[in-house]
């Protein structure tokens with residue numbers, strides 16, 4: 376099925392999120408959309424899916440104009456969407472989530488049994504494993520995402536919108552998704568694919584449309600070079616290989632000894648792990664997601680419950696204290712999930728920027744908030760971190776995905792700390808912002824801070840790290856220097872010595 380957008384315009388107050396956007400996607404075409412954080416990609420897709428109402432513009436399906444006021448209309452025309460942030464209910468099973476809200480189809484009602492059957496046949500067709508009776512909360516992210524995709528396919532989506540589907544996937548899960556996309560394409564499904572990863576775009580897309588500040592800049596073929604794509608997106612040249620000065624690591628800042636972390640059922644996630652990070656160095660933890668790296672980051676700031684061992688920050692034991700205590704002892708914490716641990720969506724940007732320090736000088740004076748200081752500080756950070764917003768008083772929920780991430784980074788990297796724990800710090804960021812974050816982390820390193828980087832982006836690990844520790848099944852299985860080959864690192868991450 377083909378879909379065409381003509382002159383789509385959407386304003387939020389004075390901000391033009393979509394400025395007369397034209398887009399044409401043919402049957403069986405994979406059309407990538409590239410653009411900076413806040414360029415208007417999600418807004419455009421939300422309009423097509425009926426979640427946001429355009430101010431003006433037309434949508435054509437198979438050359439016929441259609442009116443889409445709500446997702447039910449989009450579904451009726453065969454348009455399905457997987458959102459930037461998953462919309463599954465964790466305590467429901469896969470089948471329940473898929474059946475939810477859409478029990479009625481053209482042929483009447485689908486029973487849960489029928490949904491399960493359909494899931495099984497789709498899983499077979501696309502060659503992936505999925506248990507319809509599994510609870511969503513027990514599934515790895517990659518599998519959760521497949522649930523979202525099945526949810527769209529089970530109702531016969533002919534146009535599938537994927538809004539940054541790979542941001543949270545491991546490299547292997549990404550490859551699997553790209554292959555599912557190719558299979559869909561062969562069957563004639565049209566796919567609109569939003570991503571910040573230029574390599575993926577070149578790998579699967581037929582065409583690429585670049586959007587900047589709400590406007591279409593160009594539509595090009597996927598043979599366009601990464602440099603050209605990046606500069607069309609950002610409007611300037613981008614350098615993704617940061618310049619790293621030689622270092623001279625100082626004293627041990629983070630000293631973890633025999634750390635064990637278990638989940639609520641007592642299963643060991645981290646097993647007697649020890650590591651040290653010195654002032655002025657970046658230790659990267661490389662590993663396939665789900666090998667304990669998330670729990671490691673969380674344990675350092677006392678967000679995990681079942682923990683044994685010792686975690687010393689500048690010689691002081693911090694394990695067993697509170698999140699607030701550990702942050703105040705001098706840790707900047709960039710959590711893996713900005714939605715869960717990084718922001719309060721309904722709070723303003725100003726408020727989110729002072730979350731950890733709202734009762735400390737200079738933010739507060741004698742128990743009163745110093746609004747003058749707070750607002751000046753917010754204005755300064757919004758500028759420095761290039762947070763795209765109309766007003767510092769807007770809620771975090773109004774920001775685009777990447778700009779939410781920048782709020783977390785701005786808050787955490789602007790405090791005086793000894794240690795930076797950065798978990799997937801560039802998740803969802805555009806190439807220009809990634810360049811900025813790399814520079815920022817390297818300047819923290821130059822300022823003699825210890826940095827623990829946890830990242831599933833191999834490029835990021837290899838570019839930034841001074842040392843790389845490989846985590847596998849909750850243990851550090853080896854340490855290598857950043858000039859290691861990708862192959863060797865990949866094998867170590869897979870648990871092969």
Ligand SMILES: Nc1ncnc2c1ncn2[C@@H]1O[C@H](COP(=O)(O)OP(=O)(O)OP(=O)(O)O)[C@@H](O)[C@H]1O
Nearest residue numbers: 387392412413414415416417418773774775776777
């Ligand atoms: N409900 C809203 N209220 C006010 N402004 C909004 C709202 N939704 C989006 N915006 C603004 O519209 C602009 C476009 O946002 P959008 O989410 O479409 O960006 P994006 O291209 O998807 O970015 P990202 O790559 O970061 O996900 C942003 O400046 C955002 O702050």
Ligand SMILES: [Mg+2]
Nearest residue numbers: 417459775776
């Ligand atoms: Mg978006």
